[in-house]
Amino acid sequence: MEAKLAFSQDSPPISSICAAKVAGIPLSIDPSLAAGSVPTLQFGSGESLHGVNPILHFIARGASFSSFSGQNAIEFGHAVEWLEYASIFLSGSEFENACSFVDGYLAFRTFLVGHGLTIADIAVWSNLAENLRKSKKYQNLVCWFNSIDTEYRDTLNEIVAAYVGKRGIGKSPAPSFKEKVHDSKDPSAPEVDLPGAKVGQVCGRFAPEPSGYQGRLIVRFDDTNPSKESSEFVENLLKDIETLGIKYDAVMYASDYFPKLMEMAESLIKQGKAYIDDTPKEQVRKERMYGIESRCRNSTVEENLSLRKEMVNGTERGMQCCVRGKLDMQDPNKSLRDPVYYRCNTDPHHRVGSKYKVYPTYDFACPFVDALEGVTHALCSNMGLRRVKIYEFSRLNMVYTLLSKRKLLWFVQNKKVEDWTDPRFPSVQGIVRRGLKVEALIQFILQQGASKNLNLMEWDKLWTINKKIIDPVCARHTAVLKDQRVIFTLTNGPEKPFVRILPRHKKCEAARKKATTFANRIWLDYADASAISKGEEVTLMDWGNAIIKEIKMENGVITEVVGELHLEGSVKTTKLKTTWLADIDELVPLSLVEFDYLISKKKLEDDEDFLDNLNPCTRREIPALGDANMRNIKLGEVIQLERKGYYRCDAPFIRSSKHVVLFAIPDGRQQASLN
Incomplete structure (x- = not known):
């Protein structure tokens, strides 16, 4: 149902506009109401809704994806509570207290209600859009804010740019901060009725x-x-x-x-x-x-x-x-x-x-x-x-996975895995060592519920939840494959290498900074070098554009790329945005480890022997070189290698002759077989 959102130019209802855009509900904007008027949603039938929260309720119910109003009536009720609370962020006297409360509330949650984006997230996000960007105090709140900002950047930033600074969103009374703290019930926690x-x-x-x-x-x-x-x-x-x-x-x-x-x-x-x-x-x-x-x-x-x-x-x-x-x-x-x-x-x-x-x-x-x-x-x-x-409750079975302790013991005793903490094992320590956050595991289990029916679940859903948790906060680094790299000579590059201090995560200040070296000789991955052609303009990430002047080859293999910087060029016009590393001695030796399932069949039948369905190749190590900042990565730290994926550090830097070991973390997309 198409509708027109009318509001006063001096008090645009940003939360309603953002919610409609995210929910995919078509609205035509009419900022022609008199100053001080409450926003109105006008329908073709002549009916209308007045006020921010009634409009948000309508949008939540009409969204194109099911989670926007919560998964059930109780979650929708909790979302409504948050709509009332959202306006407290517009009060200067209560802003800090509200931020502190929500920061603590988000310590172990990805969303405000349940396990998906709801109207509550959009309402609170839009009321924070003007002030939170300036804050460095609330790490959980900032990461939550940035994760929504990243997911819906194109949709939301256009609205923020147009209307933030002109706000005066509806003044429906919000509960006091103390009342919210003492009367709050975890809106994402499942309730189990114990007889x-x-x-x-x-x-x-x-x-x-x-x-x-x-x-x-x-x-x-x-x-x-x-x-x-x-x-x-x-x-x-x-x-x-x-x-x-x-x-x-x-x-x-x-x-x-x-x-x-x-x-x-x-x-x-x-x-x-x-x-x-x-x-x-x-x-x-x-x-x-x-x-x-x-x-x-x-x-x-x-x-x-x-x-x-x-x-x-x-x-x-x-x-x-x-x-x-x-x-x-x-x-x-x-x-x-x-x-x-x-x-x-x-x-x-x-x-x-x-x-x-x-x-x-x-x-x-x-x-x-x-x-x-x-x-x-x-x-x-x-x-x-x-x-x-x-x-x-029933046992939760996973595809391509053995849960029998007797069968898992066979892998340990026959040296097919390191031990019971091996990342290929479905043990708590195994999957955590591979890079799964406990928060993701808890969310996944709660979503399944205490069903008495036997379940056979895909791993993709669990790793997708995990990605949503780690992506907003994990630091970004750069690596090139050691045995598959090509030197790129920049003829007009800096005569002497220089260093710039850059953020490790552009949207999470808590990730701190890194030192990036710029030089006239840089390394590219061979796959990127083979994708470019002479005369093409490419973008060197975090630097600018360069024009390819020459591609040197021997026996059909690229040995060197020659080009010149064109920093005034537009990054929007280039086809390839490539990662790179300066050719310096401080690069860190890496071992990128990928894993596959221990068995090759999704589900073994009762009469099938698991020994007949063993996966012949379940671990692969790829040597690589990482930026010098990776000397400081700690054991267990999760990072993202730009354009390569997410990794968990299983062995940190000790000395240059010993590799930093990084375990690849699945991101919920189908993984290629190692065979």
């Missing part, structure tokens, strides 16, 4: 055993299977929790309760609620399937206690037995048909050594330990046997 939960009295935990690297919350290690567990996994699980920024109250182990669990099992036998069964495993499975009671089910207490003693001592007779609960062999849930409570295992335990020869099953230990520790709600993958309230 039976009482405010302030919830104690939660995650349940898996420490047989692989994954995260926990209350941290309890259900270490009931010594054949799979190790202290190495425990240490790395705790490191994962630290990496994810999760704070916990205590670290507990199921093995702390082994003596009490032994007493419980003996008590159940004495009460006739459990028995010792020496039936072979395959026969047990068949009997469970058809609801047939074991021949051992009616053994006497004395017979059961005698066999239990054999189990505790780990004798040959005892190793043939297990303790089973006497429940209901006709239960529709076959896993509840006399489940196993204890089984023998002579492998040493990572904490208690060889003290025990019998160990409780996970399903027996968890309810008992939950009760002792006061757990009220358990978060776990789908399974039964719980008196604690369960909030179940």
Whole structure:
């Protein structure tokens, strides 16, 4: 529906104009209203809307992309709250307080509401457009502002240039700063309805055993299977929790309760609620399937206690037995048909050594330990046997990815990867080492929700979220490929090299500065040199234009390009904008590392062996040279190499003879195979 936006020339509603442009809603501008009039949206039908916020509500609902009004009614409500709050940035007395509040609010968020651009972002952005550019105090706020500025630069800057400085946006009353702080509810946080939960009295935990690297919350290690567990996994699980920024109250182990669990099992036998069964495993499975009671089910207490003693001592007779609960062999849930409570295992335990020869099953230990520790709600993958309230969710499967710890262990043991922190691994430390921000991981998980349906997700969405987080703040540097570079001689270039101080990120002051050397001999990537022709004018980024005078070749290979600077030339008219590096001794040796998936098939079927689907080439290193400023890049720092992509520093500069190692970070676009 086309409409006309009419407003007073002395008080243009910049937020409404910007919102309409971004949302793709056609508006004709009529700045002819009398001074002091509120803006009006006039429709062809003769109807109209008056005031900034009603107009913004209309625009949000009519936007061409779904997230502009939020993903649901609650998010739209939060967006409306921000529309009311936005006008506080036009008040000189409250401006600093408002900036401080929103700066803290954006510390772990990409957008003001939910996980996409909404009307709230545009309203706040437009009210900040005049003042925030001058501010150096609020890093998160500035980066958020610049990310929107970058994404919609052409759309927004035209409006800002035309109207900023003439503003007087609608004066709808805004809540006081203190009221907003104390009454604010995280508009992007998902709400999970925990049955039976009482405010302030919830104690939660995650349940898996420490047989692989994954995260926990209350941290309890259900270490009931010594054949799979190790202290190495425990240490790395705790490191994962630290990496994810999760704070916990205590670290507990199921093995702390082994003596009490032994007493419980003996008590159940004495009460006739459990028995010792020496039936072979395959026969047990068949009997469970058809609801047939074991021949051992009616053994006497004395017979059961005698066999239990054999189990505790780990004798040959005892190793043939297990303790089973006497429940209901006709239960529709076959896993509840006399489940196993204890089984023998002579492998040493990572904490208690060889003290025990019998160990409780996970399903027996968890309810008992939950009760002792006061757990009220358990978060776990789908399974039964719980008196604690369960909030179940499915495992999130990713394409081209193995999540089985047994299969991942094969890669470690066979030296196909470095270790469990390898960037090709789907472990927390692995993907963080590759360059994924924890904030992106959290956003991705929250967007999926706690679904009980099995999900097979593409990696692209996760890396796209990550790019939106790192791009507004990561520093820019320059590199050329060491084995694929060509010298470019500038005949009228500077006789002596000189240095200019330039920003490491043109829109994020927090990224600091860098020193760029300008010289009459510079390096180009071979791909750029091969794309130009004699007589062509090209742009040298951060310098100006140059005209190609000669391209020297030997045996069909370009060996040198000769040209002259033409700094008065227009960068808008050139076809090629190329990166370059001065030919100086201070260039930093780099190793650019690219990764591919460990397996070559998106999803393995149950009957497929992962060994038949291994990707033959999953890591490739490319030598390069970087600008001298890369000596100062820190371990773990994320940067962008101009026109090459995003990288995370895995090994910083030590000396010139040792490469700086940079891991390529996917940006959400389909990656080329390394094969």
